[in-house]
Amino acid sequence: MIRDLRAVVRPSRVSPRKATSAPSASYDTTRDPATPSAVVDCAVYRDGRRLVSAKPLTPQEAMRQVRRDGGFVWIGLHEPTEAEFAGIAGEFGLHPLAVEDAVQAHQRPKLERYDDSLFTVFKTIHYIEHDQLTATSEVVETGEVMCFTGRDFFITVRHGGQGSLRALRHRLQDDPELLAKGPSAVLHAIADHVVDGYIAVADAVQDDIDEVETEVFSPGRGGVSRGVDSARIYQLKREVMEFKRAVAPLLRPMQLLSERPMRLIDPDIQKYFRDVADHVARVHEQVVGFDELLNSILQANLAQASVAQNEDMRKITAWAAIIAVPTMVTGVYGMNFEHMPELHWKYGYPMVLTFTVAVCVGIHRVLKRNGWL
Secondary structure, rough: OOHHHOOOOOOOOOOHHOOOOOOOOOOOOOOOOOOOOEEEEEEEEEEOOOOOOOOOOHHHHHHHOOOOOOEEEEEEOOOHHHHHHHHHHHOOOOHHHHHHHHHHHHOOOOOEEEEEHHHHHHHEEEOOOOOOOOOOOOOOOEEEEEEEEEOOEEEEEOOOOOOOOHHHHHHHHOOOOHHOHHHHHHHHHHHHHHHEEEHHHHHHHHHHHHHHHHHOOOHHHHOOOOOOOOHHHHHHHHHHHHHHHHHHHOOOOOHHHHHHHHOOOOOOHHHHHHHHHHHHHHHHHHHHHHHHHHHHHHHHHHHHHHHHHHHHOOOOOOOHHHHHHHHHHHOOOOOOOOOOOOOOOHHHHHHHHHHHHEEEEEHHHHHHOOOOO
C-alpha cells in the first residue's frame, strides 16, 4: 500500500498572504544557462528510485535506457519551441494534436486520450501580493502545466513564470514506494499540487472580497455609506473570472481520472484522484460564490452611491427652501413701488427681519425633524 501519500504530495499549506519574502522553490523558473534546450530535468526511475548518471541524460538516451532495463523516464520542459519539442515528440510517439497544444499553450484544462498516452492540461494559479486593491490591480496570475502520461514515460511542459515542479519532484523522490507506482503516481502528485494551489489562492481572494465588502458597507460621513470605486470591484470580478476559467473545466477530467478505469492509471493511485476531484469541486463552488457575491457587492455599491446622491439632493433642496424665504421677502421689498406702507414705518425693518428669521428657523426645525438635514 502507498505509504502516507498525502504527506508526500501535500506539504504544509501556507496562505500567500502569510508567506515570507524569502525566495520560494515553488516558483523558481530559472533555467541553467548551460542547458542548450528547454529540458529542465530528465531522469530515469526504476523501482521508485532515481538512477544516478555520470552526465545529464538526453531524452533519447533516457528512453533507450528505460526500454532496455525497465522503469520510466520523467522529462520536464519549460516553454519549449516547436523545434525543441519535435525530437522528443517523435521519440515518444506523441500525437501531433497534443504536441501542437503543448507548444502553443493557452489551452483550457482538459484530459485527452491518444493511443498509448494521456494528455492532461492544468492551469496553475498564483496569487499576486498587493498592498491595496486598485482598479488596475492584478490579483491572480495563471500558468499552464501539460502532462503526457505513458506506460514508461512522463513528460511535463510548463508555460508561465510560476508553477515550478522542482520541489514536487524532490518530494516524490523521497518516497520510492510511491514512485514505484509509475507515471500515474506523478500525474496524481501534479494534479494534487495544482489543486492545493487553488485552495490557497481561493483563501487569499476571499480576504480581498471581504475587504471590499467591508468598505462598501462601512458607514461614511453622516452615517451614509458612499460606496467605493466601482472599477475596483469590477477589476476583482475580472480576476475571479480568470480563476473560474482555470477551475471549472478541470471538474470533468478529475471525475474521469477518479471514476473511469484506465490502463495507464494504477488502481492504487486512481482512488486518490477522488480526493483531488472533491477539492476541485469545493474550489469551484467557492469561485462561483465569489462571482455571485461580487455581483451583489457591485449592485449594493451602486445602490448606496445612488442613496448618497439622493441624500445630498435632499439637503440641497432643504437649504434651498430655507433660502427661498429671505429671497422672497427681499424680492417683495425690492420692487420699488412708491406706495408701500411698510417702507416708511419705524418698526417695519426689524419686524421684517424678525419674521424672516422666524420663518427660516421654523422651516429648519421641521426639515431637521423629518431627516432632511
